[in-house]
Amino acid sequence: MGLEDTYRHKGLRNQLVQLIRRKGIEDERILTVIQTLPRHWFLDTAFLEHAYQDKAFAIGEGQTISQPFTVAFQTQLLALQKYDKILEIGTGSGYQACILAMLGAKVYSIEYNEVLHQKAQKLIQQVNLGGMTKLFQGDGSRGLPAYAPFQGIIVTAGAPTVPNALLKQLKAGGRLVIPVGDEKVQTMMRITRKGETTFEQEAFEQFKFVPLLGKHGWKN
Numbered sequence: 001m002g003l004e005d006t007y008r009h010k011g012l013r014n015q016l017v018q019l020i021r022r023k024g025i026e027d028e029r030i031l032t033v034i035q036t037l038p039r040h041w042f043l044d045t046a047f048l049e050h051a052y053q054d055k056a057f058a059i060g061e062g063q064t065i066s067q068p069f070t071v072a073f074q075t076q077l078l079a080l081q082k083y084d085k086i087l088e089i090g091t092g093s094g095y096q097a098c099i100l101a102m103l104g105a106k107v108y109s110i111e112y113n114e115v116l117h118q119k120a121q122k123l124i125q126q127v128n129l130g131g132m133t134k135l136f137q138g139d140g141s142r143g144l145p146a147y148a149p150f151q152g153i154i155v156t157a158g159a160p161t162v163p164n165a166l167l168k169q170l171k172a173g174g175r176l177v178i179p180v181g182d183e184k185v186q187t188m189m190r191i192t193r194k195g196e197t198t199f200e201q202e203a204f205e206q207f208k209f210v211p212l213l214g215k216h217g218w219k220n
Helices: 007-022 028-036 045-049 068-078 095-102 114-126
Strands: 057-060 063-067 085-089 106-111 133-137 150-155 170-181 184-193 201-206
Touching: 007 028, 007 068, 028 068, 028 095, 057 114, 068 095, 068 150, 068 170, 068 184, 068 201, 085 095, 095 106, 095 114, 095 133, 106 114, 114 133
Parallel strands: 085 106, 085 150, 106 133, 150 170
Antiparallel strands: 057 063, 170 184, 184 201
């Protein structure tokens, strides 16, 4: 795949960044990375004209790439610092993982679907961010206990409840960002680990995600 990026693409990204800034994204680091990383690389060419609309789009296998505002919103809630070890549940197209890597995080990302996992792995190597990302295929609702603890965990699929398995994999002071609700609408939650068994929970806006599959998600 050729990774073309024209002046028109860059202009459209600039407009997109202005839009999500107006919607309330304040972290200039995130806005800069969204302006830098071509989102159209992560979509099929048929969707090229739609790549810079603030909308989610199908990426095959019944999954979607989140709308740019959602990506920025979840990333902002993580409040990550350079070199933080971050676990992403739901690699999808690989776009969110690349955003995190470009912000300086060491990204561990797990995808339930084998086809999407393979596609994302190839693309992330082409984008030259393979050194900052480790991709896995499997049940993300269980997390990656072998690589824990993490400073941050971001879940890009809607969960019926907060999986205890993920809470256990947070470092002290670490944050879990996860949409929780039914299969139609979810509330974005941020859960911060304060101690061995103590957690602070915050609720934010409502979103609509594809369902989290796996042992601690919805039935496949």
